[in-house]
Amino acid sequence: MEPEQAHEERSVRVRINKDVTDGPRKRHGIARMAQMLGLVILGLALPAGLVACGSDGDEQSEASGSGTQKLRVVYNINAAWLPAMIAQDEGFFADNGLDVELSVYESASTVPVTLGEDKQYDLGGANPASLMAAQSQGIDVVAVAGATLDSVKSPLVSLIADPNITSLADLSGKRIGLPALEGTYYASMVRVLDDAGVPPGSYDTIQIPTPRAAEQLRAGVVDAVMTVPPFVEPLIREGYGHLSDPQTEATSSDAVTSAFWMATRDWADANEDAITAWVRSYKDAINFIKDEPAKSRTILQKYTDLPADVVAETKFPAYEATVTNEKIAAWMPVFEAADQLPSGLDESQFALPLQVQLGKSETSSASTGSD
Secondary structure (H helix, E strand, C coil): CCCCCCHHHCCCCCCCEEEEEECHHHCCHHHHHHHHHHHHHHCCCCCCCEECCCCCHHHCCECCCCCCEEEEEEECCCHHHHHHHHHHHCCHHHHCCEEEEEEEECCHHHCHHHECCCCCECEEEECHHHHHHHHHCCCCEEEEEEEEEEECCCCCCEEEECCCCCCHHHHCCCEEEECCCCHHHHHHHHHHHHHCCCCCCCCEEEECCHHHHHHHHHCCCCCEEEECCCCHHHHHHCCCEEEECHHHHHHCCCEEEEEEEEEEHHHHHHCHHHHHHHHHHHHHHHHHHHHCHHHHHHHHHHHHCCCHHHHHCCCCCEEECCCCHHHHHCCHHHHHHCCCCCCCCCHHHCECCHHHHHCCCCCCCCECCCC
């Protein structure tokens, strides 16, 4: 959900899918996502759920007469994408020769079909599931820069439950809310519940947008939710229980890539300098978050419209400016265990080489953050 520079003008449509679906009927989630992308490609479906605020095609390369390159970017508004908000507001994009226009999406699954020089956007916020689904359908997209890590020290995604539910085993027969019924959230939840003796089919799932999850938990519509900062801390304070950090537990990793930036390969090959400038800007923003946490929270509040007290207690996730094939491929066993792994994937083609992301003169890793 990319806020424009004129933040107050953004318009975000939020929908809740209230259909309750049992585990087995919602398995093959990434394959289902890929099938939906296939329909979009064929013109049988529209990429619904996107708030299109991008520029016209004739504005997509260099800003006229400015010597800067215009980038049309679509993402989501939460703490996972905070460095992009900061790079915009603090001028890091501009300092690195980029004129960035931010727009908002509702679903990462529909982002790939909107990317490309002749499409709505140049860069889009993505996750391992949306990238794999797109590539399995022949959409030639690639991860071009990092965004967020889910780490043991700085958890991003948490499974929060009613105070009466004290263990994962207690979720048998219960209803769980997630922002999507496929992808990294769903697959990691399936994995940790299965390991706890709660197999798919023994619980119900309901799709609830992240901003609505806490209120649905409080209202008793669901018994547990998968959610992220800044929505976790208020629930914990109110007595709701933290059951799991599913993404790190499912991948058996101290830190796992949760989100990154994606583009078409054709666009990436033609715009390597812009990608390097984006990564430099992101590194500047990550350092700003470490050095100026209070000001960073002010920017997060501006973009999310959340109350100041909620933002004040938000724990920032760990951020990374680059991404690698290996980090994305770490999700493949998790998707396979959840029966969600698409076919025809080449894990050597998930991400651009680091020398492209960092620039030919820089070879060190740009991974940073609070973990």
